[in-house]
Amino acid sequence: MVGIISYGAYIPIYRLSRDLLSQVWGKPAGPGERAIANWDEDSITMAVEAGVDCLTGLDRQCNGLYFASTNPPYREKQCATTVAAALDLPEELFTADFTNSLRSGTNALKAATDAAKGNPGDKMLVLASDNRLPAPDSPLEGQLGDGSAGFLIGTDNVAVEIEATYAVYSDFMDTWRIENEKYPVTWEDRFILVEGYQKMVPKAVNRFLKQHNFSQNDFSKLVLFAPDVRRHQAMSKTLGFDYKSQTQPAFFNNVGHTGCAFVPMMLVAALEDAKPGDRILLVNYSDGVDVMSLKVTEQIENIRDRRGIKGHLESRMPLSHYGRYLHFRDIMEWEFERRPPYVSALPVMWRERKQVTSFYGGKCNNCKTVQYPIQRVCAHCQAKDDFEEINLSSWKGTVTTFSLDQRTMVKDLPCVNLIVDFDKGGRYICTMTDRDPNEVKIGMPVELTFRKFHDGSRLHNYSWMARPIRVK
């Protein structure tokens, strides 16, 4: 049996209300809010979050990692490798990026399913993550959201069997972005919907159901791609499913359309409520159609303790100013910055990758003191080169002291500087992200999150920041 061994998801903490968009542009923007990646987040960091969630309670072991995004931070250079290093996955790992299509997430899911089928015992981690950038004052600005989902696919301890998969391609243009363009482009929606979505999805789903002798009643849930809530309802009906009882609600009002992570995130939400024996029909669209049928097993009860969709949805912070959003996404041309730019050095990043990217510290073999960054000569007992490297990225700690810097060069002032002492020993001087500056206190518990520090020297410079415990 091949299928999902574990799942995870991530939704950034910031939410941009459509009321705010309505105030900014002076016209209705609909109800609800969208999830917005923080200034230090991108599809790589959100994929790491979903990966951490997915691997909760499991060894950081797998045979392959597929990273999927329409908005990979590097257009030349694989992103899956950065995700793998941040997750501290073993070196003998097949990595690949799936990109360009809003179906990249389910494309990767199908490829991982096929890989696991062909190599019984292997485990493939699939991480779909998107933060598409809508043009300001465009319809998409109110619709898009940011987030990620992850699945560990394999043949042992399967919690959700992937019974059958089906795919068709189409060169139909739905939304696209040519080289060097910042924002997605589309055509008149009548054409896009009537000739594309509304024709291709029913055709593919009906063929799939027929091939496998499935009827609509065999499925407890339909996880369905749609461009918006109206089309979601309409397509559910067209496909012969009851919207209220059978269709997994889409996150249009509380997260937004999360690109290639949209259907994967909905699948995670469906699995959070699923019971053993439930069967799910998954339908994703764009550049063709992916259809899958999945069947929940008894093992699902062993992977309930994920933060997933529910945990992250409840943990939210309003982004109260549109101007800060413009800064987060660097959308405008800004005043000339007189301060020197950030710089970085690839040799340093490479030499220190184990502590910078994977977040290893040193534990002295002689006096057992944990130290970050790694000290070749122990700060406590001066033993030289006698330490064990240990991964601290999942360690929790408390704030020993803090300051709120209004002057440093970051996009979300004040910059919260912290001294963090880990519960299991060791100290980390760092900054705090996903925080309300007014809530920062000495003794506050924190955890670590993989973030982008800056883009100095035309590199994305990632490492680990502290944040208040996101989901208690």
Place this chain on the structure above:
Amino acid sequence: MAESIKDKVAFIGMGCTQFGERWDVGFKDLVIEATYNAYEDAGVESKDIQAAWIGTQSGSTAAGTLVAPLKLRAIPVARVENASGTGHEAVRNAAYSLMAKAFDLVLVVGCEKTKDAGFGGLGTGPGGAGVGVDEWHPTYLYGTASTPPARFALAATAYFAKYGLTPEEGKRMLAKISVKSHYYGYRNPKAHLRKEVTVEQVMNAPMIAWPLGLYDCCGVTDGAAAAIMCRSEDAKNFRDDYVNIKSLGACSGPGMGKVLSDYDWTYSEEDIAAAKMAYKDVGISDPRKEIDLVELHDCFSISEVLAAEGLGLCETGKYKEQITDEDAYYLDGIIPTNISGGLKSFGHPTGASGVHETYENYKQVQGKADYPERQKKKWKTDQRLCLSHNRGGAPGRAVSNVTIIGLP
């Protein structure tokens, strides 16, 4: 066998530029202004100088910053850098070269030109801290550092919490320090910030890095100071009122506070170690009673607290009770501190500060303070022991220098 430097090396002339936003001059002009001011005081010329040291954090080579503007001829000159301890470090190097009898007459200049950068604040941008290769580290600005005020604010937050001060009480204690610094800066013609402020103004000032506001932070200043030094045995050939080095203490911390959890961010072990070293040579056991005048490192108001406690001017954790509540740091108080206006109000061009502090004490010992109202008149000791202190870096990893000077 190592020997004490006490009374072996003397200052026979010192000079100091006008501190401030010196749009009118460049680095080399500041060097010339301070050096010729010192030459005049000592009655010497460039041709008399046998070796020289330039202390600067941001300047380039010794040749470019000192030899070229002064047209020194065929003598050894070195550039010294030790963060905010740079000026003191240059004096220390020169002093030991004299004690070693390598030279008879040497020049020390500390100088910094900060205001051509085009942006305000002390080290508020990447590259501002001048820390060389560290800046290339991908995580440099976070994890190892942020702006200097934010690094010192970590100490303020920790100090308030440890000693049970509410944020309001803590900020008020710090505000009184800045009021005192501005009181004396207003009365010092060469100071940068010559304006008196009130506690309310300090407490309500725009926030720079909580809990430090604008008036908790030193000025970003251009300036230079210079010293002409010789062995004490030769000093009488130049002047009668020369001033001797009594002791030099210095400590570079390994930065363990940034790594080990047992450091609580409320003190500087480097200050304590440098002071201990300096007090040993002079035989000081109770600095509060045995030191006449102190110029200490107050780049931020909280730094004055850490330094005063580290130097033993009050008991640890008792700064509020024993210093601010008693006004102990005013000229007629128990332990007058930063009567120049301090880095806070006089200004903190990093390379110049240690030399300027020494200049301030040198003038006080001679009875020639730049503004008569600031001249100390009643001395505790016959030697008129004056201490100057700088701390480079920030709590958690610092370098500390302590210099005590006085009458022979």
